[in-house]
Amino acid sequence: MSDAASASVRDLSGATNMIECEGVSKWYGDFQALNSVSATIKEQEVVVVLGPSGSGKSTWIRCINKLEHHQEGRIVVDGVELTNDLRNIEKIRSEVGMVFQQFNLFPHLTVLDNITLAPIWVRKKPRGEAESAARALLDRVGIPEQADKYPGQLSGGQQQRVAIARALAMEPRVMLFDEPTSALDPEMIKEVLDVMKGLARSGMTMIVVTHEMGFAREVADRIIFMEDGMIVEVGTPEHFFTNPTEDRTKLFLSQIL
Amino acid sequence: MAQVGALILVLGALGFLVSQAGDNLRARSIPTGFDFIEQPPGIQVGEGIQTRDFETGGRALWVGMVNTLRIASAGIVAATVLGVIVGLARLSHNWIVQKVSSVFVETLRNIPLLVQIIFIFTVFTTLGNVSLDSGPIHGWLHISNKGLSVPRVFGLNGSFQWLAFMAIGALVARWAHHHQVRKQEETGQLGYPIVAAGGVLSVFGIVGWFAHPVMGFLGPVFGLIADALDGLPEETLQLILAVLSIVVAILWIRRFLKSMSSGGGRAKLTDDDWFRMIFAFAGSVLVAFAVLVVWPGLSSWLLNSGRDFFQLLDDRFGSGNGGRPFDGKRPDIVKPGNFANYGPAGLTLTPFFAAVFFGVVLYTAAFIGEIVRGGILAVPKGQTEAASAIGLKRSQALRHIILPQAFRIVLPPLGNQYLNLTKNTSLAIAVGYADVVQVGQTIYNQTGRTLPVMAIWMLFYLACSLTISVVVNFFNVRLKLVER
Numbered sequence: 001m002s003d004a005a006s007a008s009v010r011d012l013s014g015a016t017n018m019i020e021c022e023g024v025s026k027w028y029g030d031f032q033a034l035n036s037v038s039a040t041i042k043e044q045e046v047v048v049v050l051g052p053s054g055s056g057k058s059t060w061i062r063c064i065n066k067l068e069h070h071q072e073g074r075i076v077v078d079g080v081e082l083t084n085d086l087r088n089i090e091k092i093r094s095e096v097g098m099v100f101q102q103f104n105l106f107p108h109l110t111v112l113d114n115i116t117l118a119p120i121w122v123r124k125k126p127r128g129e130a131e132s133a134a135r136a137l138l139d140r141v142g143i144p145e146q147a148d149k150y151p152g153q154l155s156g157g158q159q160q161r162v163a164i165a166r167a168l169a170m171e172p173r174v175m176l177f178d179e180p181t182s183a184l185d186p187e188m189i190k191e192v193l194d195v196m197k198g199l200a201r202s203g204m205t206m207i208v209v210t211h212e213m214g215f216a217r218e219v220a221d222r223i224i225f226m227e228d229g230m231i232v233e234v235g236t237p238e239h240f241f242t243n244p245t246e247d248r249t250k251l252f253l254s255q256i257l
Numbered sequence: 258m259a260q261v262g263a264l265i266l267v268l269g270a271l272g273f274l275v276s277q278a279g280d281n282l283r284a285r286s287i288p289t290g291f292d293f294i295e296q297p298p299g300i301q302v303g304e305g306i307q308t309r310d311f312e313t314g315g316r317a318l319w320v321g322m323v324n325t326l327r328i329a330s331a332g333i334v335a336a337t338v339l340g341v342i343v344g345l346a347r348l349s350h351n352w353i354v355q356k357v358s359s360v361f362v363e364t365l366r367n368i369p370l371l372v373q374i375i376f377i378f379t380v381f382t383t384l385g386n387v388s389l390d391s392g393p394i395h396g397w398l399h400i401s402n403k404g405l406s407v408p409r410v411f412g413l414n415g416s417f418q419w420l421a422f423m424a425i426g427a428l429v430a431r432w433a434h435h436h437q438v439r440k441q442e443e444t445g446q447l448g449y450p451i452v453a454a455g456g457v458l459s460v461f462g463i464v465g466w467f468a469h470p471v472m473g474f475l476g477p478v479f480g481l482i483a484d485a486l487d488g489l490p491e492e493t494l495q496l497i498l499a500v501l502s503i504v505v506a507i508l509w510i511r512r513f514l515k516s517m518s519s520g521g522g523r524a525k526l527t528d529d530d531w532f533r534m535i536f537a538f539a540g541s542v543l544v545a546f547a548v549l550v551v552w553p554g555l556s557s558w559l560l561n562s563g564r565d566f567f568q569l570l571d572d573r574f575g576s577g578n579g580g581r582p583f584d585g586k587r588p589d590i591v592k593p594g595n596f597a598n599y600g601p602a603g604l605t606l607t608p609f610f611a612a613v614f615f616g617v618v619l620y621t622a623a624f625i626g627e628i629v630r631g632g633i634l635a636v637p638k639g640q641t642e643a644a645s646a647i648g649l650k651r652s653q654a655l656r657h658i659i660l661p662q663a664f665r666i667v668l669p670p671l672g673n674q675y676l677n678l679t680k681n682t683s684l685a686i687a688v689g690y691a692d693v694v695q696v697g698q699t700i701y702n703q704t705g706r707t708l709p710v711m712a713i714w715m716l717f718y719l720a721c722s723l724t725i726s727v728v729v730n731f732f733n734v735r736l737k738l739v740e741r
Contacts, residue, residue: 067642094648104643107738108661117657118647120442127442152740163643170647 340625426461
């Protein structure tokens with residue numbers, strides 16, 4: 001029996017493994033971007049990845065849906081191993097949603113078309129069904145009235161929320177966030193973080209690369225600290241922010257807090 | 258005040274220059290009149306819709322203009338197709354395809370177009386003479402120093418009936434296409450819109466080949482229309498045109514007002530909006546006035562040409578006899594004097610046409626290829642990544658995400674290339690192809706009207722360029738990405 005002292009720390013010991021990484025390494029030419037990264041993310045777990053820039057955080061989560069190719073090690077997503085087999089990659093990509101720092105919405109399509117594109121062409125859903133699902137998602141991220149606008153007409157925060165809705169439209173089992181608030185003006189960060197908190201509460205498995213310490217402290221089940229392509233320290237937010245063991249973690253925290 | 262002063266100064270300088278030029282031209286007795294347009298030019302041109310016995314110089318120039326437009330329009334289509342293929346090939350992962358297209362681009366765009374045109378022409382002149390057994394495919398395709406000749410397909414008496422049959426087929430095919438798309442969208446099952454439409458069209462084509470006489474009933478119908486137009490008094494048409502002009506203006510104003518009002522109510526109209534509406538109405542009244550009073554000839558001209566048009570259709574539709582609607586002929590060789598040449602049966606590219614055409618097409622295709630490649634590369638990498646991340650296949654990403662955005666980037670420079678191609682056709686002078694420049698030059702050599710001919714050249718090329726610009730701009734504005 002685990003005590004219920006902290007509401008945010010959930011008991012996930014019984015959950016199945018969603019993502020397993022084993023000794024993942026990657027080089028850009030001579031530069032080693034990832035150095036034998038091993039981690040296991042359980043179903044419904046929210047993991048925040050911290051670290052200085054250039055530490056390999058983004059590279060790692062981009063490897064998980066094969067936007068980057070790792071050269072050594074194993075990545076298994078929901079029981080399917082990532083190989084060069086195209087069918088595997090497509091299966092995994094349709095189960096793993098991704099949100100980018102620069103939103104990467106499709107500027108020539110309306111918000112609604114941005115969201116329904118993949119359900120219609122990948123999932124082969126009827127258009128009517130895809131559109132009503134898309135409107136429901138826009139409602140969930142708080143901008144139902146923007147459905148027929150173009151991305152260029154929205155604010156940064158609204159665009160990022162559309163991007164989240166677009167990823168959710170594929171009904172993914174995992175969501176990856178690659179610095180989702182770094183390109184936003186400060187007053188828009190909160191609206192995006194609120195959507196992400198709601199998503200975490202609904203039981204979505206999430207890996208979030210971010211510099212938002214408040215979000216990490218409040219929402220994360222676990223925090224992974226990376227530097228120079230390696231995982232330096234892993235722990236609960238409480239452990240991480242109050243009692244870190246590694247010197248490099250302490251140095252990092254002293255610089256940002 | 259300073260601006261008005263500057264304007265007066267500039268206008269004064271211009272006036273001085275013009276009067277000086279006029280004095281000098283008169284002093285050297287250089288003629289500047291346009292009278293040659295009305296007089297028989299006494300020249301022959303190499304090829305075109307008419308080659309000799311011109312009644313007026315204007316007609317001869319028109320033949321040259323048609324020749325220029327012929328090369329420019331066919332060249333724009335061919336260069337676009339070839340250029341897009343080359344551009345995609347340069348981005349290919351296939352080593353051979355990529356290298357071949359790179360060599361194509363680097364060779365063609367680094368050799369002056371004039372050199373290429375003369376080179377292609379020289380290649381043609383070194384080929385053998387025409388004879389009955391010349392050509393790579395005996396009797397079907399001839400290549401010789403007289404150019405390139407291929408079989409020609411032409412319509413017989415039943416062709417109009419067959420085309421009318423196909424028009425109905427196109428409507429049915431459109432419906433089939435629509436139906437399949439709707440089915441795909443509503444049920445999610447994969448439809449076959451292209452296959453369905455193509456199937457319907459080919460069925461109509463084949464059935465129509467034999468059944469086209471059934472459309473013969475259209476002949477009498479057109480005949481009735483022609484008779485009705487013949488019986489219509491001129492004054493009635495004048496009245497109809499006048500009323501129509503005013504009604505169209507009023508409908509336009511109503512639509513304009515509707516577009517200005519949103520859900521809440523009407524937006525405040527600016528001076529410009531009021532001006533537009535007043536201008537539209539005043540214009541329509543002016544048109545009505547012109548039709549009724551100033552220019553009654555327009556109505557009778559419309560009536561006569563309309564009647565002639567439907568009379569012609571009546572004749573064409575009446576003359577079918579159930580035979581095949583189209584036929585083809587192989588190129589023939591004639592020998593009017595000492596030299597053999599291609600006869601009228603085949604479709605012939607003269608060496609002059611071929612040299613200019615292939616010259617401008619290959620040269621422009623090299624540039625268009627680079628524009629297409631650049632346009633695709635200019636779509637941000639994040640777009641491809643986002644498309645992959647939501648599970649689209651590479652081909653789907655290309656079709657839905659990359660190409661639509663690349664097209665928007667490519668359009669303005671593509672328009673520039675079309676302008677360049679059109680203007681570059683004037684290099685036809687190097688091989689003596691009868692384009693507007695060559696014909697014009699022949700005329701001023703005969704008449705000495707250098708300046709008027711040059712003015713006509715400039716106006717002609719200006720009209721071509723403006724037309725292309727307007728078309729490209731239209732699409733550019735329509736496809737513009739919506740932003741705040």
